[in-house]
Amino acid sequence: MKEVYKTCLAALALSIIGLSTSNTTYAGSGLVFVSNERSSQLTVLDQSDTVIKQIKTCARPRGMRFTPDHTKIVVACGSDNTIALYDVTTQKLVKRFRDIPDPETFDLHPNGKDLYISNEDDSEATLIDIETGQVKGHFPTGPEPEGVLVTPDGKLVFVTSEAANLVHVIDVATQKVVKDIITATRPRRFALTPDGKELWVSCEMSGLVEIIDTATLTEIGRVEFQPKGMRKEEVTPVDITMTASGKTLYAALGRANHIAVVDVAKRAVSDYILVGKRPWGLRLTKDEKKLYVANGLSDDLSIIDTSSGKVLKSVPVGIVPYGILIDE
Amino acid sequence: MNKVLFAFAALLLSLAPTWAQSEPPRDIRIVYIDRAEDPFYDPPPQTDGVIRVENKPPISGAELGLKDVAALGRAANVHFILEHHTVDADADLANDLANLISSSPALVLLDLPHDDLMIAAKSVHPDTLALINIRDTSDEIRRTLCGTALFHTIPSQSAYSDALAQMIVRKNWKRVLTLIGPEPEDQELAKNFAASAKKFGAKIVDTKLFIAGNDPRKREENSTALMTGDSDYDVIFVADTTGDFGRFVEFRQIKPRPVIGSEGLEASAWHRAAERYGAPQVNHRFERDSGRSMSDMDWSAWVAVKAAAEAVARAKAYTGPAISAALLSGKIDIEMTKGIPGSFRSWDHQLRQPIILHTADAVIAMAPIEGFLHENSVLDTLGLSDRDTNCKGK
Numbered sequence: 001m002k003e004v005y006k007t008c009l010a011a012l013a014l015s016i017i018g019l020s021t022s023n024t025t026y027a028g029s030g031l032v033f034v035s036n037e038r039s040s041q042l043t044v045l046d047q048s049d050t051v052i053k054q055i056k057t058c059a060r061p062r063g064m065r066f067t068p069d070h071t072k073i074v075v076a077c078g079s080d081n082t083i084a085l086y087d088v089t090t091q092k093l094v095k096r097f098r099d100i101p102d103p104e105t106f107d108l109h110p111n112g113k114d115l116y117i118s119n120e121d122d123s124e125a126t127l128i129d130i131e132t133g134q135v136k137g138h139f140p141t142g143p144e145p146e147g148v149l150v151t152p153d154g155k156l157v158f159v160t161s162e163a164a165n166l167v168h169v170i171d172v173a174t175q176k177v178v179k180d181i182i183t184a185t186r187p188r189r190f191a192l193t194p195d196g197k198e199l200w201v202s203c204e205m206s207g208l209v210e211i212i213d214t215a216t217l218t219e220i221g222r223v224e225f226q227p228k229g230m231r232k233e234e235v236t237p238v239d240i241t242m243t244a245s246g247k248t249l250y251a252a253l254g255r256a257n258h259i260a261v262v263d264v265a266k267r268a269v270s271d272y273i274l275v276g277k278r279p280w281g282l283r284l285t286k287d288e289k290k291l292y293v294a295n296g297l298s299d300d301l302s303i304i305d306t307s308s309g310k311v312l313k314s315v316p317v318g319i320v321p322y323g324i325l326i327d328e
Numbered sequence: 329m330n331k332v333l334f335a336f337a338a339l340l341l342s343l344a345p346t347w348a349q350s351e352p353p354r355d356i357r358i359v360y361i362d363r364a365e366d367p368f369y370d371p372p373p374q375t376d377g378v379i380r381v382e383n384k385p386p387i388s389g390a391e392l393g394l395k396d397v398a399a400l401g402r403a404a405n406v407h408f409i410l411e412h413h414t415v416d417a418d419a420d421l422a423n424d425l426a427n428l429i430s431s432s433p434a435l436v437l438l439d440l441p442h443d444d445l446m447i448a449a450k451s452v453h454p455d456t457l458a459l460i461n462i463r464d465t466s467d468e469i470r471r472t473l474c475g476t477a478l479f480h481t482i483p484s485q486s487a488y489s490d491a492l493a494q495m496i497v498r499k500n501w502k503r504v505l506t507l508i509g510p511e512p513e514d515q516e517l518a519k520n521f522a523a524s525a526k527k528f529g530a531k532i533v534d535t536k537l538f539i540a541g542n543d544p545r546k547r548e549e550n551s552t553a554l555m556t557g558d559s560d561y562d563v564i565f566v567a568d569t570t571g572d573f574g575r576f577v578e579f580r581q582i583k584p585r586p587v588i589g590s591e592g593l594e595a596s597a598w599h600r601a602a603e604r605y606g607a608p609q610v611n612h613r614f615e616r617d618s619g620r621s622m623s624d625m626d627w628s629a630w631v632a633v634k635a636a637a638e639a640v641a642r643a644k645a646y647t648g649p650a651i652s653a654a655l656l657s658g659k660i661d662i663e664m665t666k667g668i669p670g671s672f673r674s675w676d677h678q679l680r681q682p683i684i685l686h687t688a689d690a691v692i693a694m695a696p697i698e699g700f701l702h703e704n705s706v707l708d709t710l711g712l713s714d715r716d717t718n719c720k721g722k
Binding site for chain 1: 395396397398399400402403404606609610612613638641642661663665667668669706
């Protein structure tokens with residue numbers, strides 16, 4: 001009983017913190033940051049989508065997030081086992097944590113300090129406090145954990161395991177993996193509907209997005225991708241992102257070199273947009289007028305006008321661009 | 329106050345979904361069989377003092393496979409177990425197998441010499457369980473032992489040579505000079521390559537048989553320069569399983585033409601320099617555990633364990649016959665970290681898979697090469713198709 005009591009208090013406390021941080025508004029510089037995993041640099045673009053700077057980073061930067069106050073960028077560097085924080089204004093390194101084994105992606109808890117990281121080479125997810133650098137938890141996953149998503153209420157953390165075809169569910173209050181959900185082949189990234197009821201998961205080798213009901217933690221549907229003229233094995237969705245309204249989902253289809261536009265309510269593809277080679281990373285602007293796409297094998301960004309579904313511009317960045325952030 | 333908290337806790341508990349699994353996990357036993365004093369693992373002769381790479385038992389691949397499927401086992405509420413059984417040097421394999429099978433394992437991996445493989449395939453009823461060959465690449469056993477309990481996760485020789493032939497045809501390096509060694513295995517290699525060349529439209533314009541040694545009276549057969557100087561060709565195919573001639577061909581040839589086959593551009597099931605589709609992570613895990621690079625045999629053992637785990641988790645197949653049937657159903661996608669999901673061919677139980685074309689330190693291409701198509705699966709452009717065998721399958 002005492003245990004339950006503690007758990008409830010913790011859950012309550014976390015949900016309060018979650019509420020207080022999720023509504024912060026921020027008027028940013030409009031700068032776009034792109035991590036390039038092969039050239040170990042962040043490319044900075046200004047509001048006119050022109051490259052203005054290349055910043056040397058730790059080795060193999062992939063996952064990126066802003067801190068909730070937008071003053072720093074958190075970057076996961078897989079090759080030198082580092083989580084690094086860069087100042088958004090000065091674009092200088094301000095802090096780094098070493099000995100985080102092969103971090104790939106992560107998500108920040110709404111409390112602003114608990115970072116849940118997938119450690120690709122180590123078959124685990126770790127929890128690190130980015131204020132103190134303390135590693136506060138280890139969670140066993142299948143091999144090659146990848147996508148991480150903390151629910152906005154701060155109660156659950158979802159982690160995919162690419163090689164085990166699983167989505168692991170971590171209960172934040174008890175700090176335990178409470179469920180392993182079997183998915184289609186090579187689950188990669190997540191998007192959550194605004195009501196928090198549906199968790200969408202891209203399954204790279206199956207060429208589809210699976211939909212998991214967050215209440216029962218079971219699969220309730222899927223959307224398959226098949227752009228015209230593509231062989232099934234070329235359709236390898238990785239990053240997915242949903243509009244704030246929850247109406248539209250964009251999926252980067254990897255070797256199919258297209259972005260799929262999905263009507264979320266109908267669970268059907270409404271459009272395929274041709275982009276560069278092997279698109280993975282996606283980012284919508286806040287007004288959702290533009291979608292930035294990182295093309296890993298053509299070393300550039302495709303910038304899409306979402307209203308017309310056309311590519312406005314292609315911008316060369318570094319070698320193997322991976323993630324995108326927009327400071328706004 | 330306490331009451332309120334209690335009510336709140338009860339409310340939260342009632343909202344908590346029923347995630348917990350109640351039944352204890354089922355054991356899924358995978359048995360790895362090898363033979364004591366197997367000459368295949370003897371260190372290769374070092375007559376010239378140069379150290380050769382020796383064969384290492386691929387149980388390390390099975391062990392990594394077991395680790396990699398543990399989390400999937402947790403989700404499927406099963407517990408995967410790997411048992412290692414070594415048959416005594418002079419023991420009767422059929423007898424050992426009969427004893428093993430009476431304990432109902434879920435799957436058997438065979439790291440056995442050719443003759444033992446024949447015995448194993450013939451002594452086990454096809455419906456009992458899947459016996460997975462992780463080592464023998466001969467096309468002959470795939471042709472003659474179809475319809476038995478034998479499965480193959482290691483590619484066949486013809487799959488390797490088909491991959492090379494696709495590459496040279498795609499490049500338009502269609503005129504081939506073949507250099508063939510004195511060993512029966514060299515002849516076999518050359519024969520397979522000739523069939524692949526014919527299949528995809530390359531032409532063998534000249535063939536030279538080489539021997540080892542420096543005898544000046546035999547220089548027509550031991551001098552690379554003399555053997556590569558007189559004909560006109562685009563590419564040299566070397567068939568040399570011992571490696572003592574082949575490794576000197578590249579750069580000693582007279583014409584500036586690339587070398588493929590046993591040297592130069594080689595075809596493999598796996599390579600340590602593979603950099604796409606999650607391959608580096610598999611290589612890192614393997615090298616960290618075993619202190620060496622993952623071989624084709626290691627990969628074949630690893631993928632066999634993964635395939636069994638997928639059958640267990642997806643088809644809820646928990647027994648030998650059920651796993652064997654699930655693997656042949658064509659409904660299980662096997663993730664092989666080679667970019668295309670695999671499956672087993674119904675006619676000869678061969679795992680469909682891409683072949684890696686590589687040099688010593690780089691992956692140059694993956695076959696099937698773009699443009700080579702097949703009515704069922706592009707992977708069936710590699711190796712024995714149903715038309716190449718009398719196997720009907722089931």
